Amino acid sequence: MDKNIIDYCLEYAKSKKVDYAEAKAHDTNAENLVLKNGILDAYAAALDSGFYVRILADGGLGFASSNKWTKQEAQKTVDTAYKMAKSAKRKDKIKFEAEKAVKTTWEVKQKKKIENVSSEDKINKLLEIDKAIMSQKATVAARMLVLNLFSADKYFVNTEGSIISSFVPKINFQVFGITVVDQGKMEQLTFKEWGYSGGWEAFDLWKLEEAVAKEVEVLQRVLREGKPVKPGKMDLICGPEVAGIASHESCGHPMEADRILGREMSQAGRSFIYQGGPYWIGTRIGSDKVTIIDDPTIENSYGYYLYDDEGIKARPRFLYKNGKINEFLQNRETAAKLGTRSNGASRSMNYDREPIVRMANTYLQPGDMSDEEIFEDVKNGVYMHSFTEWNIDDVRFNQRYIGREAYFIENGKLKGPVARPVIETTTLNFWMAVDAVSKKIDFVSATCGKGDPSQGAPVYTGGPLCRLRRVFIK
Amino acid sequence: MSEVMTKTEAVVKKGKALGADEVLASTVFGEYRQSRFSNNQVDIGVAWDDYTTGVLLTWKKRIVATQIKNFQNVDATMERLFKLAKVSKENPMYGGIAQGKFKYAKPMGDKAIRDVEDPSGYIYEAIEAARKEVGKDIDSGGILFTKYEQTYQVSSEGPQGTDERSAIELSIRAFLQRDASGHGVECNSSLNGFKPARAGEKAGEIAKMAKNPKTGKAGKFDIIFDPLFFGSVIGTYGFMGSAFYVMAKMSVFADKLGKKVGPEIVTMRDNPGKQSVNNRIFDDEGVPVKETVFIDKGVLKTYFHNTTTAKLFKTQTTGHAGIVTPMPWSLELDPGDVTKDELFKDLKRGLYLTNTWYTRFQNFATGDFSTIPRDGIFLIENGEVKESWKEIRLSDNVLNLLANFAGISKERQQVHWWLEAEPPSLSPYVLARNVQITRPE
Numbered sequence: 001m002d003k004n005i006i007d008y009c010l011e012y013a014k015s016k017k018v019d020y021a022e023a024k025a026h027d028t029n030a031e032n033l034v035l036k037n038g039i040l041d042a043y044a045a046a047l048d049s050g051f052y053v054r055i056l057a058d059g060g061l062g063f064a065s066s067n068k069w070t071k072q073e074a075q076k077t078v079d080t081a082y083k084m085a086k087s088a089k090r091k092d093k094i095k096f097e098a099e100k101a102v103k104t105t106w107e108v109k110q111k112k113k114i115e116n117v118s119s120e121d122k123i124n125k126l127l128e129i130d131k132a133i134m135s136q137k138a139t140v141a142a143r144m145l146v147l148n149l150f151s152a153d154k155y156f157v158n159t160e161g162s163i164i165s166s167f168v169p170k171i172n173f174q175v176f177g178i179t180v181v182d183q184g185k186m187e188q189l190t191f192k193e194w195g196y197s198g199g200w201e202a203f204d205l206w207k208l209e210e211a212v213a214k215e216v217e218v219l220q221r222v223l224r225e226g227k228p229v230k231p232g233k234m235d236l237i238c239g240p241e242v243a244g245i246a247s248h249e250s251c252g253h254p255m256e257a258d259r260i261l262g263r264e265m266s267q268a269g270r271s272f273i274y275q276g277g278p279y280w281i282g283t284r285i286g287s288d289k290v291t292i293i294d295d296p297t298i299e300n301s302y303g304y305y306l307y308d309d310e311g312i313k314a315r316p317r318f319l320y321k322n323g324k325i326n327e328f329l330q331n332r333e334t335a336a337k338l339g340t341r342s343n344g345a346s347r348s349m350n351y352d353r354e355p356i357v358r359m360a361n362t363y364l365q366p367g368d369m370s371d372e373e374i375f376e377d378v379k380n381g382v383y384m385h386s387f388t389e390w391n392i393d394d395v396r397f398n399q400r401y402i403g404r405e406a407y408f409i410e411n412g413k414l415k416g417p418v419a420r421p422v423i424e425t426t427t428l429n430f431w432m433a434v435d436a437v438s439k440k441i442d443f444v445s446a447t448c449g450k451g452d453p454s455q456g457a458p459v460y461t462g463g464p465l466c467r468l469r470r471v472f473i474k
Numbered sequence: 475m476s477e478v479m480t481k482t483e484a485v486v487k488k489g490k491a492l493g494a495d496e497v498l499a500s501t502v503f504g505e506y507r508q509s510r511f512s513n514n515q516v517d518i519g520v521a522w523d524d525y526t527t528g529v530l531l532t533w534k535k536r537i538v539a540t541q542i543k544n545f546q547n548v549d550a551t552m553e554r555l556f557k558l559a560k561v562s563k564e565n566p567m568y569g570g571i572a573q574g575k576f577k578y579a580k581p582m583g584d585k586a587i588r589d590v591e592d593p594s595g596y597i598y599e600a601i602e603a604a605r606k607e608v609g610k611d612i613d614s615g616g617i618l619f620t621k622y623e624q625t626y627q628v629s630s631e632g633p634q635g636t637d638e639r640s641a642i643e644l645s646i647r648a649f650l651q652r653d654a655s656g657h658g659v660e661c662n663s664s665l666n667g668f669k670p671a672r673a674g675e676k677a678g679e680i681a682k683m684a685k686n687p688k689t690g691k692a693g694k695f696d697i698i699f700d701p702l703f704f705g706s707v708i709g710t711y712g713f714m715g716s717a718f719y720v721m722a723k724m725s726v727f728a729d730k731l732g733k734k735v736g737p738e739i740v741t742m743r744d745n746p747g748k749q750s751v752n753n754r755i756f757d758d759e760g761v762p763v764k765e766t767v768f769i770d771k772g773v774l775k776t777y778f779h780n781t782t783t784a785k786l787f788k789t790q791t792t793g794h795a796g797i798v799t800p801m802p803w804s805l806e807l808d809p810g811d812v813t814k815d816e817l818f819k820d821l822k823r824g825l826y827l828t829n830t831w832y833t834r835f836q837n838f839a840t841g842d843f844s845t846i847p848r849d850g851i852f853l854i855e856n857g858e859v860k861e862s863w864k865e866i867r868l869s870d871n872v873l874n875l876l877a878n879f880a881g882i883s884k885e886r887q888q889v890h891w892w893l894e895a896e897p898p899s900l901s902p903y904v905l906a907r908n909v910q911i912t913r914p915e
Contacts, residue, residue, distance in 0.1 A: 034798060036722055040563040042798045044539040045555070052522075062516040067543045068525050077523075083521025084509075087592050091515060119561045125562075142723035188723070188837040262512045266647035266657070267614035269831075269848070269893045276651065283796055352522040391832035391867075392844050395652075398865050398914050400844065402836055420836060424867065426914050451521040452510070452617055452892055472915040 001025035001049055003155050005074045009053050010157045012078045018085075020056040020096045020332075022158035024309065025049070026351035030150040035126045037142055038134070043119070050351035052087070057085040059093020062335075065352040068224030096332040097342055099312060101161030106306045108168045110199025114149055117200045122147060125203060132209035133178065136216040141186070148172040162311040170195065170302065170458060171202045172445070175212060180219040187219040189404065190388060195302030195458050218405045218417075226419030229408075235381030236423060236433075237374060237409065237467050240442035242384045242401055243364045244461030248446065250427040251292040252362040254396035255319045255327075256345075256450075257334035267452045269394025272427065279325060282294065286323040286431025289367060289466075293318055294329060296360030302445040303459040304361035305347070310355060312344035317351075319362070323431070331357050349455040356451055364463030367437035370466040374438050374465045376412040382421050382473055383407045383414060384403035401423040410450050422474045433468035440464055476501070479636065482543050482626045485527060488549060490630050492556040493838035495533045496571055498797070500627040500758065501527040505665065509593045512615035514601055516594055529910060530571070530797050531555050536562040539797070549647035569785030571797070572759040573631040581760070582663040582753045583638025588622035596644060600660075604648040607678025614677070616646035618670075621751075633760025641751035644670045645891050648677035653864050655689055656680025657702060657829045657849045661751045661888045661898060674771035680828050683859055690863035692913050697826030697868075697878075698779075698817060698854070700902045701887040703830050704807070705895030706845065710833065710872055711742060712802040712897060714792070715768050717783035719838070726873050727774055735774045736876040739810055742769040744778065744794070746909035749899045751890050754803060759795040762804065766792045778802050805899040810882030814903045817881050819857040823907065826852040827857070830868070831894045841872035844912070869912040881905035 006023045013021035028048040034041040050067035057077070062084025064077045088094075126145050133143055151169035156162065178189040192215070194203035238246065254271040258264055273279045295316035296305045306314055310332050320325050330338070331346035334357060348355035375383075386402040392399035402422050408415040423430075443462035450457070475483075482501045489497030504524040510517045525544040528551070530537070538559045542551050542607050605612045625637040642662050649655045657674035662668040699707065714725035727735065745765045746754050756762050759781060768776050778788065780795030794800040818826070833845035844867050851863040883903035890898035 036718075039565050039567055040537075041556060041565060042537045043560055043562045046539075046541040047543075047551075048541060049543060060516070063518055064521040064523075066523045066525075068523070069544075069546075080521045084521060087519055088516040089594060089596055094517075123563055124828055142721070144722050145725075176723040177722050177838060186839055188839055190724075190835055190838060262613065262615060263510075263517055263611075265512050266617065266645055270652070277652070297592060315777070350537070352524065354518060354520055386910075389834045389836040389842070389844060391834045391846055393865070394592075394831060394848050398846070398867070400867060400869075400912075400914075424912055424914050429914070448892065452508075454893055462845060474915070 001027050001153065001155060005071065006051055006067055006155055006157055008071060008160065009051065009074045012075055013053060013055055014084050014159060016057065017218065018055050018057045018159065020159055021053065022156065023051060023053045024351065025051045025155040027153040028150055033122060033126055033147045035130055035145040038130050040123060052351050053081040054427065055081040055085045056094060056096055057082060059090050060085040060088025061355045062093055067351065067392060073191055074326050086392045094333055095336040097335040099160060100313055102307065102313065104307070105165040110169055111413060112200035114169055114199055124357065129208050129212055132213045133216055135258055136213055138216050138220045139181045140216060141181045143178045144176040146174040147457045148473065149263045156311055158311055164307050166307065168197055168304065169199060170197050171209060178215060178219065180216060180223060182220055182223040185223050187223050188347060189215050189219060193447065196300060197304040198300045199303060220416050222419055226417045228419050229421045229473050230384060233470045233472050235467065235469055236361055236473060237378065237383045237465055238472050239385040239465060240463050241386045241444045243463030243466045244444050245387060245390055245401065246430060247292045247364050247463055248359065248362045248461040249392045250396055250399055252294055252359040255329055256357045257328040257330045257338060260328060261337060266462050268450050272395045272397045272436045273325060276443065280323050283325050284323050285320055285325050287427060287434045288322045289434050289437050290431045291318065291365040292320040292362065294359050294362045296405050298361050301361045301443065301460045305360065307460055308344040308346045309348040310342065310346040311364050312342045312346065314344040317343050323468045329357050329359065331355065347457055349457060353451065353455045358450065359448055359459050360462035363443065364437060364465040364466060366439045366441045369436050369438050371438050371440065371465055374436055374467050375409060378409045378412055382418055383408040383409050384421060385432070397427045399427065423471060425471060430468065433471050434466050435469050436467040439466040479555065479608060479626045481613065482527060485542065485548055485630045486628045486630050488552045489531050489556065491741065492542050492552060494533050494556060494559065496532040497630045498530040498759065499527055500625060502623050502625050504621065504623045505588055507593065507620045509597055509618045511597050514612065514614055516597060519607045529687045531559055533559040535564045535566065535568045538562055539563055546672045548845050550566060561842040567786060569781065569782035571629060571631055572633055572761045572781050572791060575632050576760060577761050578635045578755045580636040581636065581755055582748045583622060583640040583662060583683055585638045586665040587620050587642050592618055593618045593620065596670040600644055600646045600670040603671035603674030604646060604678035607675060607682050608648055608650045611650065613649040614646055616644065619643045627756065627760055629760045630827045635756050635760060636701065637755050639754055640664065641750060643890055644673050646673050646677045648681045650681040650685055654681055654684040654862065655849045656684060659702060659889055659891050660889045663748060663753045665753055679740055684850040684862045687862040687864040690866035690913055692911055693816055694908045695911055696905065696907050697909045698766060698819060698824065698826045699906065701901035701903060702891065702895060703827050704890050704901040705889035705891065706833060708807055708899045708901060709896050710803045710877050711804045711876065715778050715802060716800050717777040717779050717787060718799040722776055722836040725773040726839065728839065730774045733774055734772050735873065736769060737879055738771045739882055740769055740772050740876065740879055741767060741808040743767045743806050744802040744804060749888060750804035751888065752804045755796040756806040758797055759792045761791055761793040761795065763793040774857050802897055805906065807882065807902055809886055809902055812881060812883060814885045816882050817903055817905055818854065821854050823855050826854050843872060844869040863911055867912045868909060875906055875909065878907045878909065880902060
């Protein structure tokens with residue numbers, strides 16, 4: 001990147017009649033390796049570098065980007081963003097909530113620097129994980145492993161006087177379509193991923209060889225021993241992966257203020273929460289055991305950041321608190337509209353993507369019970385450790401999760417595997433049914449989809465064990 | 475030869491000079507513009523200009539790739555790439571890239587799209603058309619998107635060509651009430667014939683019909699899919715038609731070549747021709763694209779191939795590279811022999827679903843999935859809308875669904891929308907029998 005070009009963009013933007021302007025450089029150093037059925041299909045490595053300018057002028061918003069680092073291009077980019085802003089012709093003018101200037105530099109340290117890991121070692125890591133899959137006593141008909149390494153080097157300036165530099169390396173590992181065949185039947189892990197902000201030490205923490213081997217074992221066990229559940233109302237204990245996806249889908253998304261205000265209405269949709277509707281801040285949406293937090297500041301988390309892409313300091317956001325709707329995810333625009341302050345939820349995934357309201361690491365807050373206490377008084381129920389198919393409607397109310405690894409519970413004890421148990425419920429029914437959460441939390445990585453064009457955002461989801469009473473499982 | 479083509483060729487020559495077996499470089503100068511709107515007003519205008527050369531290099535069946543921005547640091551980047559190839563692993567399945575010289579059709583890009591100065595006029599035209607249907611209380615949102623790409627592609631194996639690709643797309647969702655909405659799209663490769671009001675009118679019509687929806691019911695239903703909904707369905711069949719996903723067991727079409735997968739009325743093809751918003755004249759290896767029938771009268775005829783997957787399946791490339799993953803460009807379901815009105819008239823009791831989102835699979839190989847209908851959901855009795863519904867889920871299997879296609883309309887529409895109706899398609903209204911609907915319990 002050329003910081004002089006970014007500074008020039010800002011100065012040139014200031015020469016126009018703007019209410020607010022920001023310029024940002026975003027360099028990405030990325031490597032992607034694809035191992036399909038044990039064979040390295042391709043190894044891609046690329047440096048990407050570009051910048052954007054976002055301008056608020058006359059109540060309209062314009063965004064322009066380029067990856068041509070010349071002063072002439074910078075001028076053209078500012079002119080385009082300004083023209084875009086002026087052409088909005090809005091009746092009610094967009095305003096941005098003002099903040100004090102921030103001048104800082106932050107970065108994520110790597111215990112084992114990715115740049116010091118050879119390409120051969122990266123390939124070998126994938127081959128080792130693949131070997132762990134194939135060393136199981138199971139017939140694995142297909143598997144695909146993907147390793148994504150990407151570091152983001154950013155330089156941000158705005159008309160408030162903020163100057164923020166940051167560097168965040170990330171590691172992402174994905175498995176697709178691990179397919180186990182047994183006695184003429186087939187089960188599949190469609191997708192699972194692991195993510196980390198930091199260096200190669202991620203692999204020491206993940207213990208992927210054990211994790212993928214266990215997935216194969218689970219698929220085979222479901223094929224051999226899995227029984228369907230007799231549909232009806234019973235207790236459900238969700239593992240961290242299921243508690244996490246529910247937190248993300250039915251709390252994090254509906255609490256995005258841009259969605260609440262309608263800005264995503266034609267793509268990702270709206271929210272069951274809206275002004276004048278049955279749900280707003282203070283409304284009960286779950287039992288008092290339910291507190292869901294979105295916190296970008298969890299060190300080394302996949303969704304980690306200290307300042308968002310509007311230069312706002314990150315902090316934990318208590319979205320649902322003791323079962324009540326508490327605080328939305330805000331950026332400068334939504335905060336101004338709702339008469340509050342941004343809580344640093346604005347993220348842009350590359351130099352050619354507009355910053356929008358996003359989650360970071362969304363999780364159900366742990367309680368004070370042990371795992372044993374959670375299970376011990378469940379007479380008849382299901383433990384859903386992980387999920388496969390899932391989805392939710394576009395106001396984030398009607399949702400469904402299907403168990404990938406799940407077990408019957410009888411008199412407080414785990415029994416044999418359940419084949420694909422389904423919970424199809426609503427946000428209110430799900431969270432109101434929670435009567436206990438355990439004290440041990442675990443996180444799962446995900447790539448959250450939003451924006452047009454899509455901006456896949458690295459996030460954590462997670463939680464402790466949570467117990468739901470008398471929910472319908474089929 | 476243009477300066478850009480010369481520079482692209484220089485990338486290939488550099489790779490060859492380093493000792494690469496094959497080098498393929500594709501430079502895309504893309505100009506993309508988007509206006510997003512909600513609450514009947516423009517929220518933001520977005521412009522992104524892209525100057526990128528994608529490079530593939532192979533050496534002793536090691537496949538590596540990179541990107542070069544605006545022809546910066548070509549020599550250093552290519553040297554790094556070749557070094558990466560030397561330490562990479564052999565892919566014994568790799569079958570090379572296309573060889574020889576090809577004759578290409580004339581590029582189909584419409585420069586007029588690049589020159590659209592102020593797109594807000596199109597947006598307000600669509601909103602006004604929706605307002606005529608919905609009335610003054612309309613709330614609407616959506617996007618207007620334009621694309622103009624110039625592509626310069628050079629392969630060390632012979633293919634060399636230039637292409638111009640263009641598209642203009644408008645997507646509008648209109649609300650009469652919070653739970654009564656309709657969605658319309660207007661997609662065109664050329665400004666000529668682009669009618670944004672058509673999308674607004676359709677969104678408004680559906681929103682109006684969707685007023686005061688009742689909670690839907692679970693059960694098996696005959697269903698008519700709107701072209702927008704069907705765009706999502708055909709996209710699933712398209713991605714599962716890729717030989718890559720067949721090999722990865724992420725397709726229901728594995729081991730089904732030459733077999734019946736649907737009724738005789740079903741003929742699906744890929745056609746990235748002039749009408750498509752994903753128009754092109756060659757694929758990523760430089761092979762000329764063409765119409766490819768992949769399901770012919772219900773029988774699976776081929777997968778989508780690049781040169782490598784074609785060799786593995788002992789056939790010819792179908793012009794669908796993706797170097798690693800062959801994919802369809804622009805799908806079509808051939809029209810049926812009944813009109814849309816006749817399709818509805820013959821529906822004694824069933825549902826009309828206008829749009830969907832969030833399609834997810836339990837198992838790609840078996841095809842068990844669910845998807846969530848959104849916007850207008852209608853109970854149809856004796857061809858007439860009886861009730862507007864909400865809060866249902868389609869939970870079935872993609873092979874069952876295909877086997878149960880029972881009617882296809884003559885009318886078709888070019889649809890493409892966000893992550894859902896992807897890739898673009900020319901989709902009709904489709905009737906499917908006995909489709910499973912579930913809802914929260």
